[in-house]
Amino acid sequence: MLLERLGKELLIFDGAMGTQLQVAGLKGGDIPEELNITNPELIQDIHVAYLNAGADFISTNTFGCNPLKMEESKYKYTHMIKAAVENAKIAQQKANRVSDSYIALDIGPIGQLLEPAGTLTFDEAYTLVKQQVEVVKDEVDVVLLETMSDLYEVKAAILAVKENSDLPVFVTMTFEQNRRSLTGTNPETFVNVVEGLGVDALGVNCSLGPEELKPIIEELLATASVPVMIQPNAGLPTLESGETVYHLQADEFSNYLIDVLNDGVAIVGGCCGTTPAFIEELKKLNVTNVKQRSVESLTKVSSHTQTVTITNKVVVCGERLNPTGKKKLKKALLEEHYDEVLVEAIAQEQAGADILDVNVGVPGIDEVAVMTKVIKMIQEVINLPLQIDSSSADAIEQACRYYNGKPLINSVNGKEEVMRSIFPIVKKYGGTVIGLTLDNEIPLTAEERVDIAKRIIETAKEYGIDKKDIIIDCLTLTASAQQKEVKETLKAVEMVNAMGVSTVLGVSNVSFGLPNRALLNRTFLTLAMNAGLNLPIINPLDNELMGTIDAFNVINYIDIDSEHYINKQSNQSKEQKVTATKTDFTL
Amino acid sequence: MLLERLGKELLIFDGAMGTQLQVAGLKGGDIPEELNITNPELIQDIHVAYLNAGADFISTNTFGCNPLKMEESKYKYTHMIKAAVENAKIAQQKANRVSDSYIALDIGPIGQLLEPAGTLTFDEAYTLVKQQVEVVKDEVDVVLLETMSDLYEVKAAILAVKENSDLPVFVTMTFEQNRRSLTGTNPETFVNVVEGLGVDALGVNCSLGPEELKPIIEELLATASVPVMIQPNAGLPTLESGETVYHLQADEFSNYLIDVLNDGVAIVGGCCGTTPAFIEELKKLNVTNVKQRSVESLTKVSSHTQTVTITNKVVVCGERLNPTGKKKLKKALLEEHYDEVLVEAIAQEQAGADILDVNVGVPGIDEVAVMTKVIKMIQEVINLPLQIDSSSADAIEQACRYYNGKPLINSVNGKEEVMRSIFPIVKKYGGTVIGLTLDNEIPLTAEERVDIAKRIIETAKEYGIDKKDIIIDCLTLTASAQQKEVKETLKAVEMVNAMGVSTVLGVSNVSFGLPNRALLNRTFLTLAMNAGLNLPIINPLDNELMGTIDAFNVINYIDIDSEHYINKQSNQSKEQKVTATKTDFTL
């Protein structure tokens, strides 16, 4: 019933619990969750007031009710959660809204920072949420993860809810006025990651008032495919004699929200400073249907701070964190000298890579453990989205689990058993996956490769994976061995591009075994970009190759006014001059 | 009547005159042309014998009858030519073939080498032929320029005939067994140049026997649009007691020719060693219709030794002989230090250019004189076809006249008055012309530029210029000034290419005013080649740019097995290594 209404009818959440409790005399040092046991009627009355005002959802009084935070209470967190849900149920009965209102298990931030900023591990965060959910997983209608500011914690929480219950999950984050969460996540990245993780609604709460939140809400509406939920504060607060005071009136609040409600918001409620009167005013707006938005279908991967859109623009994946043919990197991985790996990662980021490939496939290595460790380490120092590159499904799964973002997964191919092992991982962790156009062999013609691409896309669909989350690799062949077929790759890229599917190519393979490989690589890259290549996997430290992309963007009017090109090429020639001078001096 | 039959009915020429005269007792030192006056009946009898054998043409006994060679005779060349034609006419009457046979004014080589190998100038050669033609221009049916071995002399002769009479012109050259004429012209180049000059038939005579000539004849049939004429010798000669003896029998001779006659030869006769019996055997073959050949329509320009086909493959035009923006070259041209021009020309040829642009447009220079001088000098030391690049129609005309080959003319554009002044030159001298897609301005869109291209092609047609002799320049715009339109050029190239018309672009204009121009140039070049650009005008000394073409040819399976690429790039890296070592050593 809930999921059928969601996204079609505008659903109304309640307003602030804390504000009401303060009004009722709650002090700063008090633990609000204890009131579920010590003053259940107060909590019930607040719920009833919201239900009477027109709320479809009431949120349990469990915002900080996790085992870690509740160590300070004399009550067990399990008791307090159970009591909170019981209070909500009694309120439904009191308001005579048992059959047409929903109880949301409210879960706020854990209250401790995760690694690397803090000491809490991802697994510990996961367990804390799991413990809360398990208490009442059969008693509530939905879990609301709210006021979140760390995307990594959000990911742990979503996994904890989904792996330990069948409950729908709504997630709201808070953003500062610079459109970043406390840990640096922007709305687009938030959407890209949590949508991939399979939430039922996502949105923004708290943070700011409805007026200031508008651009963020509009960004959510423009990018999210799932229903968008908003719970603004009652305007921007002021501090008055040590108290936080919100000044927006209920009707002003709702008036500010008319536009975004008409633009497609699916769930609306209030956060700090809002009262049942605010909900009543929202209800009075009489918006009932949710506008059906159309969201552009774009291939995007994300770190926790950065989203890279792969459609419509050439995006560079740095290839250097792959030990194949690299003795030094092999040795570093085997001997756990990860500092060398990090140095290489940083160098690629500085050279202008947009995504980094991470491959630790060295014979004799514990790939699952090393891949996970390396992914964790790199994401702590690098802002770029990562490509998890492995032939081991286990290594891919573990890396995806601990990756803080929407990973690019390399790869699946046309083989049934490979698709069967990889697609569930892609779906569960919300990754974007590279599909290699081969099965038992690499077909010679473009048409045959495109046929495999189609098979991959269709099979992925059966797993619920959209084609925007697939990037097809038409496979660069080696001119020295299969010269006649080199063109087929370009043709296949053009065909896949025409299907509206993004494409990736490892570029340097074309020149293997030939002299002046750089020359062939950049010529091939130009032709591939022209055929529609979105994601070349290349060496970003090759200035000429990177410059080729910049030049391509000048010629195709993508780099407007050649701004980026002029900037980079002018600096580069200066750097070269400096280097030259230094060399002269040394000699 | 003659021109209506030509190319449809197989027409038969006579056989050797000299051989018949030797049989009649002519000695080595005798001047055969004197016999026109001293023994007219002998000459008439030989003509009659050929007419009776079935010849449609008799050639006047005037092979060496030019003013220069005939200085050694006591008779004036004018008298001998007049007598020769008179003899031919009498023979027609005697054989009762007045109405169905033709008299060809026979003109052989002048007998002295032209500059630079000899001392005879082009103008002197022209005058000598002009003088012969003027004597009997109203008395003969056609001029036969035969046994020619110097293409430059052929060009002078054709111009002399056409500018001083309305007579049809047939030209036959002699080729050695290496398929080159004495001065290095090959059959394809011969065809490309003389066809452009508007001959009515072309072919091969003398040289070899019918068996050995077969591959040359087949090459002529494969490349010539005009009727092909052949007059082989009676096989390969041997020297017997000081005398040249031909051994092939008349029936053997004709048997060898059956294949090529069936393949589309339009005029057949005999040269050294052939007799009326040979012509009789040819007649007996009873081939009457000329097979209609289809010749591939290809854009080709030629020096006198080399033909460059511009269709279907990227061909490089070297841009460095253009003083625009080149102080040093400007100075050299003004001060007539042509050695510097030649050094630059040689450097470009060695760097792999296929064609060289020649532009002497310096303010204050006598462009007509300097252009002609420079063209003459360069063609003496360089084997490449030249592009005559000027905004002065007079300079273009003079350069075309003295150019030994089929020139590339740069340029015409969509303006009526420009087309009116340039197209007649293109037609007369058989050039290939570059059409700039602009009129009063450069249109912004591809479509508008293609419209101008079409107008140029259609107007050219009115002047009798085929579209294969037009190369369209879609005009490279400067990204720093008109970035949005840069793509339009590529689009226009693709559209013109689809029309089956060749395209040219000056490449480096794209990068004017931007840093690292070489990078932009080669990226643009790759995209332009991919769009179908045939003729980039570039700096062939830019190894990277030239290498880009080589790489393009590897990727597109044009450079099979990457042979050229490997060769060039391996050598280049060796050279670079050597340079590097030397530098190290010096330091």
Ligand SMILES: [Zn+2]
């Ligand atoms: Zn709040």
Ligand SMILES: [Zn+2]
């Ligand atoms: Zn001969």
Ligand SMILES: [Zn+2]
């Ligand atoms: Zn002859």
